[in-house]
Amino acid sequence: MLKSDGLKKGKNDLILVGIILSLSLVGFLIFKLTMKDGNRISVSINGEEKYSYSITDNVETDIITGDNGENKNVLIIKDGKAYIKGATCPDKICVGHRPISKDGETIVCLPHKVVVSVTEEK
Ligand SMILES: [Zn+2]
Incomplete structure (x- = not known):
């Protein structure tokens, strides 16, 4: 029971890390695109x-x-x-x-x- 809970938590953490990485990548791309615009x-x-x-x-x-x-x-x-x-x-x-x-x-x-x-x- 404990072991299975632990595995589930680990998987969720991995998904969370994936989401955070994707978000920062998107943020970085938006930043780069914005930089190319003149101001x-x-x-x-x-x-x-x-x-x-x-x-x-x-x-x-x-x-x-x-x-x-x-x-x-x-x-x-x-x-x-x-x-x-x-x-x-x-x-x-x-x-x-x-x-x-x-x-x-x-x-x-x-x-x-x-x-x-x-x-x-x-
Ligand atoms: Zn003209």
């Missing part, structure tokens, strides 16, 4: 960084460019992704770009010389 959204105009936001911010902002402020790109940062909601540029390539969230990804608006990029906080 800043940087906005450059004419090659100069003008604005920087956290990717976790909720942002809706107009990026105004041009000699007389005649150009506009509407930048959205939401749910850890950044995209251009609207723009006054002729080609609208920036508007059509899919949302960016990974380190190194960029949205470029050539006519307005605007670059939105995901960067890693150093």
